[in-house]
Amino acid sequence: MLKVILRNMWRRKARTFLTVFGIVVGIFALTVLGGLSARLTQQVKGAKSWFTNSISIVPTGGSLFGGGENQFFTLSKVQEVQNVPGVKEAIAGIGLLVKSSQTFSFGAPDLIIGLDLSRSQDLLKQLHVDKGRGLTSGDRGKVLLGSTLANKLGAQVGGTVDLRGRQFEVVGILQPTLAAPDTFAFVSYKDALELFFKANPFITRGQPITSVIYATWDKGANPEVVSNRISKQVSGVRVISPKEAEKQISQFSLIFNAILFGIAFIALVVGGLSIINTMVMSVSERTKEIGLKRAIGADTRTILGEYLLESSVIGLLGGLIGMGVGLLAILLLNDATKSNNVTVFAISWLVVVGPVIFATVLGTLAGIFPALRASRLRPVESLRED
Amino acid sequence: MANVVLENLAKIYAEGDTEEVRAVNGINLSVEKGEFLAIVGPSGSGKSTLLNLIGCLDVPTSGHVFIDGVDTQGLNEKELTRIRREKVGFVFQDFNLLPVLNAFENVILPLRYLKVAGHERERRAKEALDLVSLSNRSKSRPSQLSGGERQRVAIARALITNPSLVLADEPTGELDTVNTCRIIEVMRELNDKLNQTFAIVTHDPMVAGYTRRIVTLRDGSVESDLSQQPADLHCDDKPSI
Ligand SMILES: Nc1ncnc2c1ncn2[C@@H]1O[C@H](COP(=O)(O)OP(=O)(O)OP(=O)(O)O)[C@@H](O)[C@H]1O
Numbered sequence: 001m002l003k004v005i006l007r008n009m010w011r012r013k014a015r016t017f018l019t020v021f022g023i024v025v026g027i028f029a030l031t032v033l034g035g036l037s038a039r040l041t042q043q044v045k046g047a048k049s050w051f052t053n054s055i056s057i058v059p060t061g062g063s064l065f066g067g068g069e070n071q072f073f074t075l076s077k078v079q080e081v082q083n084v085p086g087v088k089e090a091i092a093g094i095g096l097l098v099k100s101s102q103t104f105s106f107g108a109p110d111l112i113i114g115l116d117l118s119r120s121q122d123l124l125k126q127l128h129v130d131k132g133r134g135l136t137s138g139d140r141g142k143v144l145l146g147s148t149l150a151n152k153l154g155a156q157v158g159g160t161v162d163l164r165g166r167q168f169e170v171v172g173i174l175q176p177t178l179a180a181p182d183t184f185a186f187v188s189y190k191d192a193l194e195l196f197f198k199a200n201p202f203i204t205r206g207q208p209i210t211s212v213i214y215a216t217w218d219k220g221a222n223p224e225v226v227s228n229r230i231s232k233q234v235s236g237v238r239v240i241s242p243k244e245a246e247k248q249i250s251q252f253s254l255i256f257n258a259i260l261f262g263i264a265f266i267a268l269v270v271g272g273l274s275i276i277n278t279m280v281m282s283v284s285e286r287t288k289e290i291g292l293k294r295a296i297g298a299d300t301r302t303i304l305g306e307y308l309l310e311s312s313v314i315g316l317l318g319g320l321i322g323m324g325v326g327l328l329a330i331l332l333l334n335d336a337t338k339s340n341n342v343t344v345f346a347i348s349w350l351v352v353v354g355p356v357i358f359a360t361v362l363g364t365l366a367g368i369f370p371a372l373r374a375s376r377l378r379p380v381e382s383l384r385e386d
Numbered sequence: 387m388a389n390v391v392l393e394n395l396a397k398i399y400a401e402g403d404t405e406e407v408r409a410v411n412g413i414n415l416s417v418e419k420g421e422f423l424a425i426v427g428p429s430g431s432g433k434s435t436l437l438n439l440i441g442c443l444d445v446p447t448s449g450h451v452f453i454d455g456v457d458t459q460g461l462n463e464k465e466l467t468r469i470r471r472e473k474v475g476f477v478f479q480d481f482n483l484l485p486v487l488n489a490f491e492n493v494i495l496p497l498r499y500l501k502v503a504g505h506e507r508e509r510r511a512k513e514a515l516d517l518v519s520l521s522n523r524s525k526s527r528p529s530q531l532s533g534g535e536r537q538r539v540a541i542a543r544a545l546i547t548n549p550s551l552v553l554a555d556e557p558t559g560e561l562d563t564v565n566t567c568r569i570i571e572v573m574r575e576l577n578d579k580l581n582q583t584f585a586i587v588t589h590d591p592m593v594a595g596y597t598r599r600i601v602t603l604r605d606g607s608v609e610s611d612l613s614q615q616p617a618d619l620h621c622d623d624k625p626s627i
């Protein structure tokens with residue numbers, strides 16, 4: 001049966017090629033965008049897992065990544081947060097961009113995160129060290145690097161890296177998570193404070209400040225309830241609870257996925273129309289053949305099945321080729337951006353299997369109309385045709 | 387029981403403003419099993435229409451067609467398909483072979499619709515090709531066969547389901563004298579061997595002369611219905627085997 005279908009397709013090479021090509025283009029686009037979306041999902045997931053480990057407290061108007069370079073608290077705020085019931089530890093932190101000029105980035109930005117090491121062991125435990133060791137209380141001039149950032153800076157454990165004009169000794173490198181902590185450099189609060197003052201010379205030195213406070217919660221406490229309590233008891237702060245962090249991160253990917261679905265829809269229309277067109281022509285060309293098949297005993301269901309199978313094979317073929325080419329493009333593009341330490345695409349089983357299934361279903365659906373028409377023709381009428 | 391019985395069979399075409407055409411106009415006819423008959427008549431006399439009605443490819447305006455005692459009047463498309471599949475074999479003037487299939491695959495096609503098991507199918511297809519002396523061309527596509535060979539493939543296809551009735555609409559219409567003779571010879575041999583009924587529509591007096599009964603139509607009605615002693619066949623050269 002399949003052999004016959006392939007022969008029929010081969011007999012109409014030019015047209016089959018054009019149809020398959022139409023689907024290939026659509027599915028190619030879908031695969032590449034799927035890869036982009038998969039990568040984004042990875043990063044969002046990673047970002048979520050990091051940012052939902054703690055409650056972030058930033059100055060009013062600040063964002064998830066800290067208060068920004070001219071918004072900060074005095075250290076007394078840390079104690080205020082610590083006093084809220086349910087808070088296990090309030091950790092003074094300073095967030096700084098690795099490059100002062102960095103603007104937009106795909107995914108999380110490269111970030112220096114300074115933490116009060118004596119209190120943040122709980123938080124740091126969430127990070128999995130690949131080489132070297134983690135940060136311990138009392139470390140100065142030491143940095144724990146995310147894998148992507150380590151790559152970008154060419155860092156080795158035991159070596160030094162330059163962060164905002166200061167040399168740091170690399171004590172450890174984190175396991176790749178494909179997401180948020182990969183682009184982070186963890187240092188001690190005091191080191192980060194110095195960098196902060198250097199970047200903002202107009203702020204009076206000596207006054208201990210913090211741009212973000214991370215709060216962990218007591219075992220069994222509900223972080224949302226604790227967050228609420230903090231925002232009620234502590235003035236002048238914006239509290240980003242784990243749930244809110246998740247919401248903020250999701251919003252970003254939502255917009256992107258909407259664009260993806262828009263393009264998928266166009267692929268659907270173009271591919272679908274081209275299959276319908278091919279099948280209508282292919283069926284009307286073979287009206288007589290259908291009449292003959294009916295004359296020798298094929299019932300309407302059999303005819304319907306034969307033509308539906310043919311259109312789904314066209315869809316499957318287009319899907320396989322389109323996905324293959326798309327995958328190749330993803331691999332090549334990923335390879336090309338490797339030197340910049342950027343991974344733009346990810347490959348998941350959904351990226352591979354999704355477009356193929358999509359194209360096959362599309363082909364089948366597009367075949368329904370002409371196949372139904374073909375199977376319903378009266379045998380005499382079809383046989384009369386030339 | 388008669389193989390085919392027609393009772394007051396009529397097919398009337400009435401399209402829009404044009405005058406109605408009584409393509410088949412009240413035909414009564416009975417054909418016994420194993421008969422070898424010709425249907426002749428001038429162009430437009432209703433031969434093809436009649437054959438299509440008998441083979442359940444078309445439905446009559448009024449009257450009845452009985453196949454092996456079963457009234458086909460009022461049967462739905464599915465039931466008509468079943469009669470075509472199990473009882474009737476068709477041979478057409480223009481062969482109607484599927485171009486993408488080779489001779490063997492064309493012949494086997496009806497068995498697929500009959501849901502016959504694979505090995506049984508292949509055995510019967512070989513046998514059918516043997517019957518029409520084409521075993522050596524089973525891998526050839528229709529485009530690689532001569533007109534006479536194509537028609538023999540079509541006959542093998544019509545016979546493979548072992549139908550009780552074979553309907554042929556001008557099967558020799560596109561063939562030269564030699565091939566015409568061979569096709570008729572094959573049909574007569576099969577008719578002798580397997581005792582299937584053959585109804586052959588033809589314009590060719592020679593073909594009609596080889597049959598045992600000639601039904602002549604005029605304006606959709608039976609003008610004459612005569613039995614005869616069939617002429618002896620002397621084809622110039624035998625088909626090569
Ligand atoms: N679908 C149709 N619509 C209208 N008229 C038709 C149709 N089919 C056949 N006819 C008419 O019915 C009459 C009988 O046609 P039919 O094809 O049965 O003749 P025939 O005896 O087979 O002729 P020929 O020897 O030329 O093949 C003709 O007048 C034809 O024009």
Ligand SMILES: [Mg+2]
Nearest residue numbers: 433434435555
């Ligand atoms: Mg005719």
